[in-house]
Amino acid sequence: MALLTLNDVCMGYEHMLAVEHVTAVIDAGDYVAIVGENGSGKSTLIKGIAGLMGLRSGSIKLGDGLKQGEIGYLPQQTRAQRDFPASVMEVVLSGCLKGSGSSLFFSKQDKQRAQHEMQRLGILPLKNHCYGELSGGQQQRVLLARALCATEKLLLLDEPMTGLDPAATAELYDQIRMLNRERKVAVLMVSHDVGGALRDATKVLCMHQTMAFFGTVQDFYSSHYSDELTGGDHHHV
Amino acid sequence: MFDTLIELFSYPFMQRALIVGILVSLSAALLGVSLVLKRYSLIGDGLSHVGFAAMCIALALNLAPMIVSIPLVVVAAFLLLRLNDSSHIKGDAAIALISSTALALGVIVASLRQGMNVDVSSYMFGSLLAVDTNDMYMSVALSLLVLALFVVFYHRIFAVTFDEQFAKATGTNVNLYNMLIALLTAITIVIGMRMMGTLLISSLIIFPALTAMRVLRSFKGVVLCAAALSMFCMIAGLVCSSLMSIPAGASVVMVNAIMFGLFSLISMIRKA
Numbered sequence: 001m002a003l004l005t006l007n008d009v010c011m012g013y014e015h016m017l018a019v020e021h022v023t024a025v026i027d028a029g030d031y032v033a034i035v036g037e038n039g040s041g042k043s044t045l046i047k048g049i050a051g052l053m054g055l056r057s058g059s060i061k062l063g064d065g066l067k068q069g070e071i072g073y074l075p076q077q078t079r080a081q082r083d084f085p086a087s088v089m090e091v092v093l094s095g096c097l098k099g100s101g102s103s104l105f106f107s108k109q110d111k112q113r114a115q116h117e118m119q120r121l122g123i124l125p126l127k128n129h130c131y132g133e134l135s136g137g138q139q140q141r142v143l144l145a146r147a148l149c150a151t152e153k154l155l156l157l158d159e160p161m162t163g164l165d166p167a168a169t170a171e172l173y174d175q176i177r178m179l180n181r182e183r184k185v186a187v188l189m190v191s192h193d194v195g196g197a198l199r200d201a202t203k204v205l206c207m208h209q210t211m212a213f214f215g216t217v218q219d220f221y222s223s224h225y226s227d228e229l230t231g232g233d234h235h236h237v
Numbered sequence: 238m239f240d241t242l243i244e245l246f247s248y249p250f251m252q253r254a255l256i257v258g259i260l261v262s263l264s265a266a267l268l269g270v271s272l273v274l275k276r277y278s279l280i281g282d283g284l285s286h287v288g289f290a291a292m293c294i295a296l297a298l299n300l301a302p303m304i305v306s307i308p309l310v311v312v313a314a315f316l317l318l319r320l321n322d323s324s325h326i327k328g329d330a331a332i333a334l335i336s337s338t339a340l341a342l343g344v345i346v347a348s349l350r351q352g353m354n355v356d357v358s359s360y361m362f363g364s365l366l367a368v369d370t371n372d373m374y375m376s377v378a379l380s381l382l383v384l385a386l387f388v389v390f391y392h393r394i395f396a397v398t399f400d401e402q403f404a405k406a407t408g409t410n411v412n413l414y415n416m417l418i419a420l421l422t423a424i425t426i427v428i429g430m431r432m433m434g435t436l437l438i439s440s441l442i443i444f445p446a447l448t449a450m451r452v453l454r455s456f457k458g459v460v461l462c463a464a465a466l467s468m469f470c471m472i473a474g475l476v477c478s479s480l481m482s483i484p485a486g487a488s489v490v491m492v493n494a495i496m497f498g499l500f501s502l503i504s505m506i507r508k509a
């Protein structure tokens with residue numbers, strides 16, 4: 001069974017629809033780039049998959065042993081938590097909480113997991129620093145490490161490259177690709193950097209309130225949607 | 238001086254005040270860390286005014302204050318939480334609306350009944366004499382609940398406070414924790430209000446968290462420090478109040494303010 005089966009999903013806010021008729025099947029190990037203009041419903045769709053917002057109609061089915069609480073979610077720019085007193089370790093560890101039930105202590109595995117993810121993202125030296133005092137790019141990595149702690153199977157990344165310098169962006173792309181290829185974590189990544197995101201992606205979902213396109217990267221480039229999003233100057237197959 | 242103190246605290250009413258004070262200040266500080274960090278600082282203020290109105294109504298109807306105020310304040314707490322979540326009215330504006338309406342209602346009810354002025358002023362500024370054995374039992378139960386919540390669900394409280402959206406995505410019942418915190422805050426305010434006064438009780442929620450945040454940079458540190466600070470300020474405040482015969486509520490708030498100044502100074506020195 002597929003990891004995620006979206007069937008005619010419609011979502012909205014109060015009196016408006018933001019996402020209409022999205023039907024897509026996402027398998028374990030897929031790397032899906034979600035593209036589209038501002039306000040086209042990308043973040044809304046991600047929230048629906050993460051279980052943060054109800055659906056107006058349609059359904060989202062989780063398969064392959066994936067449970068609702070086991071999705072790693074990286075929100076689009078969280079509220080400025082500038083003065084939040086939390087160490088990096090505390091933030092990353094909070095990704096290890098799963099499902100309900102008490103959480104008196106984190107297990108040794110949880111702590112090792114957190115260390116491991118921090119190491120992978122190069123933020124282990126920042127372990128005891130205050131989250132609020134890090135740079136935007138460092139904060140982004142901390143949140144990614146937290147998302148990684150929360151899942152084995154599915155990562156939802158909403159514009160993860162915001163605020164990263166070019167070197168860090170390239171590095172993060174590499175790390176996400178590695179997670180996807182080596183650990184078979186399925187990735188759904190919202191990005192405005194169409195060229196960059198599509199280099200590694202296996203599938204593309206193009207939003208325009210409705211689902212304008214869903215398919216392989218090759219098919220996407222030969223469709224007219226890619227021209228609209230990249231200004232038509234992209235020649236890459 | 239010690240003799241006077243020992244003599245003072247040998248009075249049962251002072252012992253009760255001390256016990257209730259310490260337990261309420263501990264609960265308020267723990268809940269306060271979460272409330273302040275979620276930008277709900279003013280909730281305490283709004284709820285205390287609702288509590289004031291409830292007390293006036295109880296007095297007018299000749300009912301026990303707790304029986305009227307606990308349900309009313311709890312309902313108000315849930316209402317404020319809902320308003321905070323909806324995008325229509327800004328949270329701080331909603332709290333201001335509710336709190337001034339409640340205050341007005343309380344004053345009207347109080348003045349319709351003659352001869353209540355003395356009681357009303359004791360509600361506003363609090364009184365140690367108002368603390369009875371009932372309050373004592375309730376504060377013991379309350380603080381046990383709050384402590385249990387923080388010990389057993391500490392990591393979830395952190396997750397919900399730091400990032401509700403992520404906590405929800407990883408399967409934490411965010412609404413449940415928000416409701417629990419609102420409920421316990423409401424009860425804390427009702428129990429503490431008679432001793433600290435309507436106008437000053439909310440400072441027990443805000444001050445310790447803000448003071449601890451001046452110096453400490455981890456959540457655990459802030460929680461522990463706020464709890465310790467709050468109890469210390471309560472004891473010091475009660476002692477000062479009885480030595481200098483000033484109202485207890487004001488004295489406790491003043492000690493809290495001094496500690497805040499001290500911690501600010503420390504943080505400034507550390508940065509320099």
Ligand SMILES: Nc1ncnc2c1ncn2[C@@H]1O[C@H](COP(=O)(O)OP(=O)(O)OP(=O)(O)O)[C@@H](O)[C@H]1O
Nearest residue numbers: 013014018036037038039040041042043044045076
């Ligand atoms: N909290 C909200 N309340 C009401 N409407 C909202 C809310 N969030 C988004 N919308 C609306 O829903 C639509 C889709 O928004 P969404 O955030 O999903 O867009 P997006 O594709 O992620 O855009 P961007 O590229 O700017 O992040 C927009 O028209 C927006 O105005």
Ligand SMILES: [Mg+2]
Nearest residue numbers: 042043044076
């Ligand atoms: Mg978005």
